Amino acid sequence: MKLAVIGAGAVGRSVAELAADYGHTVTAFADSASAVTDADGIDVTGTLTSKDEQGRVGTADPETAIASEYDVLVEATPTTLGDAEPGFGHVETALKRDRHVVLANKGPVAERYADVRALERESDGTVLFEATVGGAMPVLSTIDDFDPEHISATRGVLNGTANFILSRMAAEGLGYEHVLAEAQDLGVAEADPTFDVEGTDAALKCVIVANVLAQGEREYTLEDAEVDGISSIPGSALELAQEDGRTVRLIGEVANDEVRVGPRLVPETAALAVSGTRNIVQLETDHAGRLNISGRGAGGPETASAVLADVGRLPER
Amino acid sequence: MSDSQDEVRAYTIRLELVDEPGELLRALHPIADNGGNLLSIFHERGNVTPRGHIPVEVDLEATPERFDTIVEALQDENFDIIQAGAERYSEALTIVLSGHLVNTDLSDTLSNIQEATDASVTDLSLSAPAGTNDVSSARLRLATEEGKANDVLDAVRSIAAEKDLTIVEPLTAGGSA
Missing domain, CATH: 3.30.70.2690 (LOR/SDH bifunctional enzyme, conserved domain)
Structure with missing residues (x-):
C-alpha cells in the first residue's frame, strides 16, 4: 500500500524506515513545517538525512502530503488534547477522501472518538489505532478478536517512564526526584515529564480502551478518567510496600464504566509488577479467564511495528 | 475473577478457654503451626463465662484453605470454638x-x-x-x-x-x- 506518513518524530521516522520491510511504499512524508511527496516512493534515507541536517523533511507545504495520492494516512503527529488538532483534521481530510487512516496519535481516539467513528461511517476508509495503546503490544486487536462484548475489565501498566521510576525507586531505595533526574539523563523521561508521571498518558490509553469496549454506547474522554500520578509517592511508601511483599505500580483500570489511573499496591510477584520500561495489559475475559499481554509499550520501531501491523489489517482499496 | 483460594483473608475466631495455665498458648499453636498470621488476641480475663471459661477473640489472616485446617486443628485439640469464620471481617x-x-x-x-x-x-x-x-x-x-x-x-x-x-x-x- 501507499503510505502518507504525517509526523516525523520517533514513530513517524520508524514507520518510514520500516515500511519497505512490510511491503509498503511511502509516497508522502510530512513534518510540521514541510513535506516531500513522490508517487513512486520517496527516498526515505535521503529524507531522514535532510530532517537531521536541515530540520525539515522537504521543501513542499505540509498540506501537499495530505492532499497527495496514497492508500493509508499514517497519523503520527504529537498527541494533543481537547480538539485533538491538527491530528483530527488530518484524519477528517483522509476519511473524506475515502482513504484509510492508521493512528499513532492518541488525541483523536481519546478525545473525539465519536467524531472519528462518525467520519469513518461516511467514508470508504477504515480507521485503526493499535499503536495508540501499549506500543508494540497487540492490545486492541486482541480485544477485537475476543469481541469487546466478552471482556469485562482491563487493567495494566501503560506508561514505561512512570514504571521505570517506580521500579528504580523500589530497587535502589532512592527518592522520586533523584530517579526522575536519572531517567531524564537516560532519555527514558522527557525534560517535561508531566504527561507521563501525572498519569495523563496512561489515562489516554485507558480512555481509548474504554471507548473500544463501550462499542459506541458511551463516549469517553480524558475528562471521564480519574487520574492520579506518582510524583507525590515518597521512597518510604515503596519501602513499606516492600516490607509487606508488595510494590507500587501506576495502574490504569477500565471496569464497570469507570476509567481510573493511579498508584496501586500490587504483590511483588504479580504479573502486573513488571519492571523497568516494560508494559503489561490484563484482559478479564468472560470465558477464558485472564489474559496477559506484555511487552515494549513505547519507542520508535516498537510503535511503528504496531502501525505497520494495522496497515496489514486494512482491506485493499 | 481472582484466585480466591490463594487469597489471604482476615478471620476472627472466638474461643472459650478453660482457666488453666498454658491454655492460651496451647490455643495459639494450631493457628501458627498451620500458616495463620496472628493479627490480634483479645483475652477477656475479667469476663468469665457462666461455665467458668475465659473468652478469647483471635484475629488472624490465612488463605481459606489454611483457615479450614486451623479450625480442624483446634477442634482436634478439643477447644470450644464459639465462632469461627469471616462473618465479621472477611476482607x-x-x-x-x-x-x-x-x-x-x-x-x-x-x-x-x-x-x-x-x-x-x-x-x-x-x-x-x-x-x-x-x-x-x-x-x-x-x-x-x-x-x-x-x-x-x-x-x-x-x-x-x-x-x-x-x-x-x-x-x-x-x-x-
Missing part, C-alpha cells in the same frame, strides 16, 4: 498513605477511618526516614466486611484528600493480580 485491605502524616495527626486520621467505615485497622507500620516533621508513609491493614471494600476505599479517599495525603490503594475488586 483485608492494605493501603499506604503518604504525606505529612504526623503533622496532620495520624491517630485522628486512623480514628476518622474507623468511624467513617465499619473497617478496623488491624495493623499499622510507619516510616518517617526524614523525621516526623517531613513527609512520611504509613501502611495500614484494614479488616472489613465482605463486599464493603469499595465503600471503605471511598471513605479513605475523602479522608486522605481532606488532609492532602497521597493514597496508594490496592487494586479494586477482582484485581488480585
Whole structure:
C-alpha cells in the first residue's frame, strides 16, 4: 500500500524506515513545517538525512502530503488534547477522501472518538489505532478478536517512564526526584515529564480502551478518567510496600464504566509488577479467564511495528 | 475473577478457654503451626463465662484453605470454638498513605477511618526516614466486611484528600493480580 506518513518524530521516522520491510511504499512524508511527496516512493534515507541536517523533511507545504495520492494516512503527529488538532483534521481530510487512516496519535481516539467513528461511517476508509495503546503490544486487536462484548475489565501498566521510576525507586531505595533526574539523563523521561508521571498518558490509553469496549454506547474522554500520578509517592511508601511483599505500580483500570489511573499496591510477584520500561495489559475475559499481554509499550520501531501491523489489517482499496 | 483460594483473608475466631495455665498458648499453636498470621488476641480475663471459661477473640489472616485446617486443628485439640469464620471481617485491605502524616495527626486520621467505615485497622507500620516533621508513609491493614471494600476505599479517599495525603490503594475488586 501507499503510505502518507504525517509526523516525523520517533514513530513517524520508524514507520518510514520500516515500511519497505512490510511491503509498503511511502509516497508522502510530512513534518510540521514541510513535506516531500513522490508517487513512486520517496527516498526515505535521503529524507531522514535532510530532517537531521536541515530540520525539515522537504521543501513542499505540509498540506501537499495530505492532499497527495496514497492508500493509508499514517497519523503520527504529537498527541494533543481537547480538539485533538491538527491530528483530527488530518484524519477528517483522509476519511473524506475515502482513504484509510492508521493512528499513532492518541488525541483523536481519546478525545473525539465519536467524531472519528462518525467520519469513518461516511467514508470508504477504515480507521485503526493499535499503536495508540501499549506500543508494540497487540492490545486492541486482541480485544477485537475476543469481541469487546466478552471482556469485562482491563487493567495494566501503560506508561514505561512512570514504571521505570517506580521500579528504580523500589530497587535502589532512592527518592522520586533523584530517579526522575536519572531517567531524564537516560532519555527514558522527557525534560517535561508531566504527561507521563501525572498519569495523563496512561489515562489516554485507558480512555481509548474504554471507548473500544463501550462499542459506541458511551463516549469517553480524558475528562471521564480519574487520574492520579506518582510524583507525590515518597521512597518510604515503596519501602513499606516492600516490607509487606508488595510494590507500587501506576495502574490504569477500565471496569464497570469507570476509567481510573493511579498508584496501586500490587504483590511483588504479580504479573502486573513488571519492571523497568516494560508494559503489561490484563484482559478479564468472560470465558477464558485472564489474559496477559506484555511487552515494549513505547519507542520508535516498537510503535511503528504496531502501525505497520494495522496497515496489514486494512482491506485493499 | 481472582484466585480466591490463594487469597489471604482476615478471620476472627472466638474461643472459650478453660482457666488453666498454658491454655492460651496451647490455643495459639494450631493457628501458627498451620500458616495463620496472628493479627490480634483479645483475652477477656475479667469476663468469665457462666461455665467458668475465659473468652478469647483471635484475629488472624490465612488463605481459606489454611483457615479450614486451623479450625480442624483446634477442634482436634478439643477447644470450644464459639465462632469461627469471616462473618465479621472477611476482607483485608492494605493501603499506604503518604504525606505529612504526623503533622496532620495520624491517630485522628486512623480514628476518622474507623468511624467513617465499619473497617478496623488491624495493623499499622510507619516510616518517617526524614523525621516526623517531613513527609512520611504509613501502611495500614484494614479488616472489613465482605463486599464493603469499595465503600471503605471511598471513605479513605475523602479522608486522605481532606488532609492532602497521597493514597496508594490496592487494586479494586477482582484485581488480585
